[in-house]
Amino acid sequence: MKASILCFRAAVLLVLAGMLWGIVMGISQNHSTMPAHAHLNLLGWVSLFLFGIYYHLHPAVDRSRLASLQVWIWIAGTIVMTIGVGLVHSGHEIGDPIAAASSLLVLADTLLFGWLVFRPEPAELASRSSVPAE
Ligand code: HEM
Ligand code: HEM
Structure with missing residues (x-):
């Protein structure tokens, strides 16, 4: 699956969960x-x-395994960080190390995304390594 498709599908599922959470907060007034x-x-x-928008705009990156890996790490990091922060704010100290570790994971994954943005794109690399036609 292309990284952008994975982004959009996961984003929809996560916002539905986030909205339900918001509604529960509103109803419970907590x-x-x-x-x-x-x-x-x-x-x-x-x-x-x-x-997802970035990957869609860069089709060669969108098809790369590294981009999919970046998205999967982000999805996992987001879910774990949400659980950790949720535990901390509901009075469970065990959430602290979970929130800390997942924050660092999300930070590292942002660096991976940065690498994908800054490195020459795969198509560009391929054209650089091919012998120019005479
Ligand atoms: C059905 C949809 C949603 C509901 C019912 C909902 C509900 C809430 C509630 C009750 C709060 C607490 C407000 C407070 O205590 O001051 C809150 C805070 C917040 N929500 Fe949502 N939310 C929804 C969707 C979203 C979405 C889609 C986003 C982001 C794109 C979002 C971002 C935030 C942020 C950033 C805060 C913290 C605001 C602050 O710092 O005061 N929410 N939301
Ligand atoms: C490693 C990633 C991140 C960490 C560790 C982090 C940490 C934090 C912390 C500790 C707070 C204060 C919460 C409180 O007062 O209890 C906060 C607030 C906030 N952050 Fe982040 N953040 C991260 C990423 C982001 C990103 C990517 C965005 C926006 C796209 C964002 C938007 C906000 C907003 C709007 C608030 C105020 C609402 C709130 O209190 O929850 N953060 N963040």
Whole structure:
């Protein structure tokens, strides 16, 4: 599956979860886990959707395994970070190391995305290595 398709599908599933979380917060009038809801939506909906647009605009990167890996790590990092932050804000200290580790994972994955953005694109690499026609 192309990385962009994976981004858009996962983003839709995560925003549905984030919205349900928001609705539950509203109904219960308990907003204590708001940062977990906010980051589920911001990492899982906004950021993933933006990654998807970038990949769609760069078809050679979109088809690469590294791009799919970047998206899968992001999805896993977002889910674990949401759980960790949710636990912290509902008074469970065990959430602290979970939130910390997943934040670092998300940071590392952003560096991986940065590498995909800054490196020459696969098509460009291929044309550089081919012998120019006489
Ligand atoms: C059905 C949809 C949604 C509902 C019912 C909902 C509900 C809520 C509620 C009750 C809060 C707590 C507000 C407070 O205590 O001040 C909140 C905060 C927040 N929500 Fe949502 N939300 C929804 C969708 C979204 C989406 C799609 C995003 C992001 C794209 C989002 C981003 C945020 C952010 C960033 C905050 C924190 C705002 C702040 O710092 O004050 N929410 N939401
Ligand atoms: C490794 C990634 C990230 C970490 C560790 C992180 C951490 C935090 C922390 C500690 C807060 C304060 C929460 C509180 O007051 O209890 C916060 C708030 C906020 N962050 Fe992030 N953040 C990350 C990524 C992002 C991204 C990518 C966005 C936007 C796309 C974002 C948007 C916000 C917003 C809007 C708030 C205020 C709403 C809230 O209090 O939850 N963050 N973040």
